[in-house]
Amino acid sequence: TKLLDENYKLFLADSSTEKNQYVNMHYMSDLKSATNVGRVAWSGDVCLEDVYFSYPLRPDVEILNGLNLTLKCGTVTALVGPSGAGKSTIVQLLARFYEPTQGRITVAGEDIRTFDKSEWACVVSIVNQDPVLFSVSLGENIAYGLPNDNVSKNDVIKAAKAANAHDFIISLPQGYDTLVGERGGLLSGGQRQRIAIARALLKNAPILILDEATSALDAVSERLVQQALNHLMKGRTTLVIAHRLSTVQNAHQIALCSEGRIAELGTHFELLAKKGQYAALVGTQRLAFE
Numbered sequence: 001t002k003l004l005d006e007n008y009k010l011f012l013a014d015s016s017t018e019k020n021q022y023v024n025m026h027y028m029s030d031l032k033s034a035t036n037v038g039r040v041a042w043s044g045d046v047c048l049e050d051v052y053f054s055y056p057l058r059p060d061v062e063i064l065n066g067l068n069l070t071l072k073c074g075t076v077t078a079l080v081g082p083s084g085a086g087k088s089t090i091v092q093l094l095a096r097f098y099e100p101t102q103g104r105i106t107v108a109g110e111d112i113r114t115f116d117k118s119e120w121a122c123v124v125s126i127v128n129q130d131p132v133l134f135s136v137s138l139g140e141n142i143a144y145g146l147p148n149d150n151v152s153k154n155d156v157i158k159a160a161k162a163a164n165a166h167d168f169i170i171s172l173p174q175g176y177d178t179l180v181g182e183r184g185g186l187l188s189g190g191q192r193q194r195i196a197i198a199r200a201l202l203k204n205a206p207i208l209i210l211d212e213a214t215s216a217l218d219a220v221s222e223r224l225v226q227q228a229l230n231h232l233m234k235g236r237t238t239l240v241i242a243h244r245l246s247t248v249q250n251a252h253q254i255a256l257c258s259e260g261r262i263a264e265l266g267t268h269f270e271l272l273a274k275k276g277q278y279a280a281l282v283g284t285q286r287l288a289f290e
């Protein structure tokens, strides 16, 4: 509870009244889930310790190769690197879709394998560049898959507001009851992303994994998504597969993944000054930086 209090203060330090109300509202349920789930998750660094990994179908090919990386509690780490370097693989291990073949991943020193899978699902939120929406209403999509099934409509609206999704939702004739077409076909890319961000805000997990969209949104949509992401990242231990220059510039640290290891680690300017692989990636625009 004490640890959660620290996190709560962090939220309050930053926030608009709206956000405060949102956090206040969730505080009690947070306390509940913290005792059930967050033994260490709100307080500890996430460490990948000497991680090796091969996919089961290609056991001979080492994808991660003794990788070490620490995600400091409550900070943002931007993960960059050439295509095929292993970035998505790292995400899949953090999500526990797979387990390391050697080495371990820990939170506050505890191996994440000591959490059962359903506990872990409460600890980590993943927001992909192409979020899955379900063929139910927009409101139900925001509350989808939450461990706590007594989410009120009010909770959903607060999360949608914080994710910049409320205004477009209420502009639709059926509002929150609007049914989402197959794979969210009714909505633009930016709108789908904001629904996914609202879902993650409502879930309120301490560890966040973002796979930033590569495809450009229009400027207005981009700004709305970015603001929503800033809300979501605040105070959470975040790993973002980064494609935007603004994301890497604002990150607390950038980890450059190459051939299954972290080859360079530092801030944007530190890594540029190093004139190594990161500087080369930025220089040759091989990152989809705008």
Ligand code: ATP
Binding pocket: 055, 056, 057, 058, 063, 081, 082, 083, 084, 085, 086, 087, 088, 089, 090
């Ligand atoms: P990108 O920037 O292109 O998304 P990445 O850095 O995320 O690349 P990964 O997707 O982690 O790279 O892939 C690393 C390597 O693992 C690649 O060689 C890829 O072909 C291989 N790989 C990915 N998924 C699987 C899988 N399910 N089975 C076997 N090999 C895989």
